[in-house]
Amino acid sequence: MDGTTLLSDYAPYPFTLDTVALTFRLAPRATRVQARLSLTPQAPGTALHLDGEDLRLIGAAIDGTPLTPADYLLTETGLTIHPAALPEGSFTLETEVEIAPEGNTALEGLYMSNGMYCTQCEAEGFRKITFYPDRPDVMAPFHVRIEGDFPVLLSNGNPVAQGPGWAEWDDPWPKPAYLFALVAGDLVATSGSFTTASGREVALNIWVRPGDQDRCDFALGALQRSMAWDERAYGREYDLDIFNIVAVDDFNMGAMENKGLNIFNSKLVLASPETATDTDYERIEAVIAHEYFHNWTGNRITCRDWFQLCLKEGLTVFRDQSFTADMRAGAVKRIEDVAALRARQFREDQGPLAHPPRPDHYREINNFYTPTVYEKGAEVVGMLKTLVGDAGYRAALDLYFDRHDGQACTIEDWIKVFEDSSGRDLGQFKRWYTDAGTPRLSVTEDFSDGTYTLEFTQETKPTPGQPEKPARHIPIAVGLLSPNGDEVLPTTVLEMTEATQRFTFPGLASRPVPSILRGFSAPVVLDRATTPAEQAFLLAHDTDPFNRWEAGRTLARQTLMAMTQGAAPQAEYLDAVGRLIADEGAEPAFRALCLRLPGEDEIAQALHEAGQIPDPQAIHAARGRLMDALATRHGAALAAIYEAMAVPGPYAPDAAPAGQRALRLAALHLLGRTDGGERAQALFARADNMTETMGALAVLVAAGQATEALAQFRARWADNRLVMDKWFMTQAALCPPEEAAELAQQLAADPLFDWKNPNRFRALLGGFAANHAGFHRADGAGYRFFADWLIRLDPLNPQTAARMSTAFETWARYDAGRQALIRAELARIAAQPGLSRDLSEMTARLLG
Numbered sequence: 055m056d057g058t059t060l061l062s063d064y065a066p067y068p069f070t071l072d073t074v075a076l077t078f079r080l081a082p083r084a085t086r087v088q089a090r091l092s093l094t095p096q097a098p099g100t101a102l103h104l105d106g107e108d109l110r111l112i113g114a115a116i117d118g119t120p121l122t123p124a125d126y127l128l129t130e131t132g133l134t135i136h137p138a139a140l141p142e143g144s145f146t147l148e149t150e151v152e153i154a155p156e157g158n159t160a161l162e163g164l165y166m167s168n169g170m171y172c173t174q175c176e177a178e179g180f181r182k183i184t185f186y187p188d189r190p191d192v193m194a195p196f197h198v199r200i201e202g203d204f205p206v207l208l209s210n211g212n213p214v215a216q217g218p219g220w221a222e223w224d225d226p227w228p229k230p231a232y233l234f235a236l237v238a239g240d241l242v243a244t245s246g247s248f249t250t251a252s253g254r255e256v257a258l259n260i261w262v263r264p265g266d267q268d269r270c271d272f273a274l275g276a277l278q279r280s281m282a283w284d285e286r287a288y289g290r291e292y293d294l295d296i297f298n299i300v301a302v303d304d305f306n307m308g309a310m311e312n313k314g315l316n317i318f319n320s321k322l323v324l325a326s327p328e329t330a331t332d333t334d335y336e337r338i339e340a341v342i343a344h345e346y347f348h349n350w351t352g353n354r355i356t357c358r359d360w361f362q363l364c365l366k367e368g369l370t371v372f373r374d375q376s377f378t379a380d381m382r383a384g385a386v387k388r389i390e391d392v393a394a395l396r397a398r399q400f401r402e403d404q405g406p407l408a409h410p411p412r413p414d415h416y417r418e419i420n421n422f423y424t425p426t427v428y429e430k431g432a433e434v435v436g437m438l439k440t441l442v443g444d445a446g447y448r449a450a451l452d453l454y455f456d457r458h459d460g461q462a463c464t465i466e467d468w469i470k471v472f473e474d475s476s477g478r479d480l481g482q483f484k485r486w487y488t489d490a491g492t493p494r495l496s497v498t499e500d501f502s503d504g505t506y507t508l509e510f511t512q513e514t515k516p517t518p519g520q521p522e523k524p525a526r527h528i529p530i531a532v533g534l535l536s537p538n539g540d541e542v543l544p545t546t547v548l549e550m551t552e553a554t555q556r557f558t559f560p561g562l563a564s565r566p567v568p569s570i571l572r573g574f575s576a577p578v579v580l581d582r583a584t585t586p587a588e589q590a591f592l593l594a595h596d597t598d599p600f601n602r603w604e605a606g607r608t609l610a611r612q613t614l615m616a617m618t619q620g621a622a623p624q625a626e627y628l629d630a631v632g633r634l635i636a637d638e639g640a641e642p643a644f645r646a647l648c649l650r651l652p653g654e655d656e657i658a659q660a661l662h663e664a665g666q667i668p669d670p671q672a673i674h675a676a677r678g679r680l681m682d683a684l685a686t687r688h689g690a691a692l693a694a695i696y697e698a699m700a701v702p703g704p705y706a707p708d709a710a711p712a713g714q715r716a717l718r719l720a721a722l723h724l725l726g727r728t729d730g731g732e733r734a735q736a737l738f739a740r741a742d743n744m745t746e747t748m749g750a751l752a753v754l755v756a757a758g759q760a761t762e763a764l765a766q767f768r769a770r771w772a773d774n775r776l777v778m779d780k781w782f783m784t785q786a787a788l789c790p791p792e793e794a795a796e797l798a799q800q801l802a803a804d805p806l807f808d809w810k811n812p813n814r815f816r817a818l819l820g821g822f823a824a825n826h827a828g829f830h831r832a833d834g835a836g837y838r839f840f841a842d843w844l845i846r847l848d849p850l851n852p853q854t855a856a857r858m859s860t861a862f863e864t865w866a867r868y869d870a871g872r873q874a875l876i877r878a879e880l881a882r883i884a885a886q887p888g889l890s891r892d893l894s895e896m897t898a899r900l901l902g
């Protein structure tokens with residue numbers, strides 16, 4: 055395909071870059087950037103190619119001598135200096151360019167948000183700032199001078215000098231350009247400090263716009279907890295005198311790990327009890343940790359090329375998940391992570407966008423910041439840890455940091471570290487990185503003469519470009535329970551390496567009940583014929599909290615699947631939920647998760663897996679009927695929980711009260727089906743925190759009883775962007791599906807729908823796509839509305855438009871009518887003149 059980059063084409067850069075000095079003279083329409091690069095050729099006679107896009111070249115010189123147009127070739131994508139114009143040894147190249155941050159709506163490179171200057175360079179945004187070898191394997195120390203009339207001027211590294219209207223920063227650690235950052239604005243800091251294990255005093259600042267500074271304390275504390283945890287769990291210390299975080303309102307994603315100067319979407323920094331939910335707090339803590347952890351896994355050790363993205367992202371997600379598990383309830387965190395993996399990554403693997411954690415080709419790398427690279431990448435790291443054990447994992451990581459500090463690495467380097475430190479051959483395991491698709495693991499069992507046998511068969515369906523799927527190395531954690539509920543075999547890790555493989559367990563007095571894939575030890579679909587009675591048994595007795603939850607989830611999914619065909623709710627499931635509600639020995643957060651029904655998209659995914667065609671309206675109706683049945687059957691117990699779980703005293707975002715609120719709101723969610731919305735109205739009226747406000751509002755919106763509450767909410771929060779995002783999102787996602795398309799259209803016409811702001815766009819369009827039955831309305835109105843907005847956004851912000859197009863990735867699940875409607879919308883998008891590379895790659899892949 056034209057413009058495709060291939061992993062197999064990798065070649066090292068033919069120059070080393072020894073130092074970089076940049077000077078910025080900031081002006082909204084005409085910022086001047088001077089760059090001085092010290093370069094040494096590695097192969098004589100090679101042209102010097104520098105990436106550059108949307109730059110106006112003012113001048114260039116080598117060792118002080120200006121270049122003439124005959125010395126170079128200037129194209130839309132870069133500057134190539136002919137070999138004849140280059141000295142044989144080391145030399146200095148100076149360039150000056152002009153750029154216009156004000157008109158930069160793509161939010162990539164140097165841009166403006168609410169009057170401040172900021173940058174986003176990963177993956178390939180630095181080439182929109184200056185001519186440069188914009189690839190992660192070219193690393194150099196940076197010196198940056200910023201001139202601009204702002205009180206705060208920030209860049210990477212340590213501050214070295216400043217005066218009125220200027221500042222200079224020095225970053226001693228060699229880094230690739232994607233980690234460059236600059237911020238200039240009228241900002242205020244919430245400050246603190248951290249003393250590292252070796253006694254280095256680090257200044258910490260959370261920078262925000264004036265007025266937001268009262269919502270930064272939680273982020274600062276999260277940063278301090280992250281720094282302490284990385285020392286404890288990985289022996290990693292911070293390595294500069296200062297660590298700055300800046301909150302920005304217009305940002306294409308969550309946050310960015312620029313060296314010493316993290317830039318965050320403000321929704322992942324700002325929190326107060328009145329404006330942020332428990333989920334927001336947990337996310338903020340996790341993302342602060344994630345970006346901080348990148349300092350070692352990403353920055354000190356980076357990626358050789360962008361195909362290796364999961365080297366830093368999978369590992370860093372694994373690290374942030376472990377951090378949250380330590381800070382909060384570990385079992386609950388694991389369940390949440392697996393639920394999210396299935397909802398996003400299994401869905402991706404099931405459709406036309408399936409790709410391996412390490413892809414081998416792309417047109418636009420920004421399209422590969424995916425659940426597969428991130429979340430499945432983290433699962434693969436977790437499996438490695440399971441295979442080598444805790445101590446083996448720590449030894450491997452110590453070796454990784456020791457061997458590769460300061461380098462740009464590959465997945466091969468990473469695997470080699472595990473092989474060398476454990477002495478194991480991980481050749482087959484590597485397929486997890488190179489092969490796409492979710493393996494399906496089926497199980498049969500046998501019991502005779504006191505020996506229990508489990509036989510597993512693995513199968514992975516073909517994915518785009520990968521028809522053959524050889525067997526993978528799968529760690530399967532198994533425990534066995536006796537019929538009275540005692541554990542007769544504690545968790546044991548079986549290593550499956552064949553397509554079909556048998557494991558035996560001798561010396562048992564009676565046929566055991568197996569608990570398979572404990573802790574979700576591998577990202578596979580487990581296919582095992584069990585009875586509802588056995589699932590209910592596991593839900594009651596399993597010692598592995600993940601598999602307890604899993605048993606309940608399986609029951610819920612199975613009953614919902616049958617209910618879409620008109621079946622009545624399954625008695626075993628209703629009974630099991632009753633026991634769970636009454637189980638006061640279980641953590642409230644755990645019970646809350648167990649009370650949450652699988653989402654409509656998950657049910658559709660399960661039906662498709664089972665070879666059926668999902669009917670979105672039937673799924674919505676079935677889910678509603680199951681909620682009705684639970685509320686009717688367990689109304690009194692749920693009402694008691696609702697009262698008992700009220701948290702007295704002032705709000706605290708900690709895991710324990712958050713778990714109580716989660717259980718209380720899960721009960722409210724069901725009670726709302728039968729109490730006429732009475733409790734939700736009352737809670738909405740007196741809630742003093744956003745968690746309960748949103749919990750109550752969600753119930754009212756779903757019941758179509760929210761008109762007044764929504765108006766009140768809007769009047770109170772119209773000036774708060776982050777809170778208003780919730781207002782847009784909740785309505786679009788949760789309103790009755792038959793109203794969704796019209797409502798979304800109405801919301802898009804609201805003067806507060808600032809569609810150029812990515813958070814607001816995602817709130818409305820992402821919310822609408824999450825309204826499964828509304829989005830998939832049979833007449834295609836939902837698809838049309840969605841496609842119209844992608845077409846509108848693409849010329850301004852291709853990255854966000856392309857990202858949002860994944861709403862269409864499930865088209866192949868549905869009936870012929872819906873398939874045709876979605877494909878027609880995708881074809882209409884693909885046919886737009888001037889469509890971005892981002893969105894055209896996505897539509898091509900989606901159409902297959």
Ligand code: B3K
Pocket residue numbers: 176177307309310311344345348367420423
């Ligand atoms: N590394 C960034 C993501 C960059 C996305 C570029 N399209 C945030 C993170 O994963 O930490």
Ligand code: ZN
Pocket residue numbers: 344348366367370
């Ligand atoms: Zn990351």
